[in-house]
Amino acid sequence: MARSLAARIAVAFAALSLAVLIGTGGALFVALRSLHTEAQDARLTDLADALAGRSRQLIADGARPREVLEALRADVPAEVAVTFRTADGRLVHLGDAGPIAPIDADASSEVGSISHGSAVDAAGRPLRYALVAFRLPATGNARAVIVSAPDTATDLAMRDVLRTLPVVVLVLLLVGLPVGWLLWRSVARPLRALSAATARVPSGAAAPLQLGGPTEVRELTGHFNEMTAELERRRREEADLLQNLRHDLRTPLTVIGGFAQALGDGTATGAEATRAAAAISEEADRLGRMLEELDTADDVAAGSLHPELLDGSEVVAETVARFAGAAEARGAVLRAATEPVGRAVFWADRVAVDRILANLVENALAAVPPGGSVVVSAAPEPPPATGRRVRGGRSASPPGVLLAVTDDGPGFPPGTRGRVFERFFRADPARSGPGSGLGLSIVRELARAHGGDAWAEDVVPHGGRVVVRLPSVPGAPRSAEQSPPPEAPSTATAGAP
Secondary structure, eight states: OOOSHHHHHHHHHHHHHHHHHHHHHHHHHHHHHHHHHHHHHHHHHHHHHHHHHHHHHHHHTTOOHHHHHHHHGGGSOTTOEEEEEOTTSOEEESTTOOOOBSOOTTSOOSTTOEEEEEEEOTTOOEEEEEEEEEEOTTOOOEEEEEEEEEOOHHHHHHHHHHHHHHHHHHHHHHHHHHHHHHHHHHHHHHHHHHHHHHHHTTTTOOOOOOOOSSHHHHHHHHHHHHHHHHHHHHHHHHHHHHHHHHHHHHHHHHHHHHHHHHHHTTOSOTHHHHHHHHHHHHHHHHHHHHHHHHHHHHHHHHTOOOEEEEEHHHHHHHHHHHTHHHHHHTTOEEEEOOSOOOOOEEEEEHHHHHHHHHHHHHHHHHHSOTTOEEEEEEEEOOOOOTTOOOTTSOSSSOOOEEEEEEEOSSOOOTTOTTTTTSTTOOSSTTOOSSOOSOHHHHHHHHHHHTTOEEEEEEOSSSOEEEEEEEOSSOOOOOOGGGOOOOOOOOOOOTTOO
16 A cells, blocks of 8 residues: 555546546447447348349349349458348358358248347357348248348447547546646645644644645644644643742742751751741641642542532531631631522532632632631522523533632732632732642632532622532533633622621
8 A cells, every 4th residue: 555645646546547447448338339230230231131122133033042142242242141041941151151040030031021130150250140031022932131241349349449548548647637636735735734843843843834725634734733732831831830839849948948957057046946947847838738739639630539419508617617717817707608598419529629618718818818708608500591601601501509718808910810720820929928829720620520610700899709610410520621711700799798
């Protein structure tokens, strides 16, 4: 099998041309042989009819059958044999033509009848014959003249076909070669450009390709452009991730190293040594939390979830109780929403839900000022209005459950609501806060692993809310490409402090 596209197109063109030649040649041969057969039968019939007229006149004048045939010799071409059927049914041949078989000379005894067909001579060669029956006016016995000649229709048809096929070949070349070249050009050029661009992908120098060629090639090029755009996005994310990791690791390592050195050389003693040890412990805990969050992100990617039936009110109450001490230490108020919004029952992994609410509450407590409040809620999702597509692109899926954490802090800085779920993103460019930038990213990944989603909202007059939608029944994981487009800031205040 040919390997290159050009060779395969050439082989396909050659095979198609051969099929066209065989089909055209076969059809021409059959049609031409029929035409030549009809023409030969017409000539033999005319000759037999003329010889029958002369034979009747000669017999009327008293000539015997052999004498009739000798008299007809001058009017008969050399390749034609003449046979005379006498009144008693005998066959008399002109010259040494031999018998003609399988002609049934008695089958056409009706006066004036003309018949023709195929036969073979004594040597087994194919013949065409014509038979004309006649009767003398004075007698009642029928006689007939039979003329036969070698069947040349096959040879003549083959000759004509061989004369015609070069013209067919020329037409195929004149039409097929340009078509094949255009086909090869329309497919090969985009594929070569795609191959060259693919070779540049590892170096990160691949640029989007212009769509061209057949539909299949255009689709392939479009998928390549999508792939390279996604790879470029992933490269940027990895570069940002590494840069953020370096920054987030440098600070605790610097603190740990500095205080460890102070303890080691005796610079920090007494109360200073106690503060140094506490700082080392705090920074070590910070590194541990960062590693734990990275492990959680890996677990989400591996899909290690075990859904069970959960009651949203119970989950919220336990979360509030778990973080009550942390809220009190910051001088903030943490409570569950008190509005009667209905019972929120859903299927989800309990550990994952706890991690979602923990990350949201920790972020909210870090955002509110002393004396601020944080509200945690769980409510059934309201059914969508008829014909209206809700957040996440759903139109007919059953309503899920909405877990929300609302705070009365400063809210999300302008232009950051769409990025707060990116890994290591922080609204503070100096990255001086205590967080790692992984909390909300893990929240969204856990929500999508359940088949749900997460989004951020601004609360009027001030504050922020993060909402997590989880399906009420186990759902398929949701990919990042299925995320809904950004929506206008919500002005809802249900459950807000």
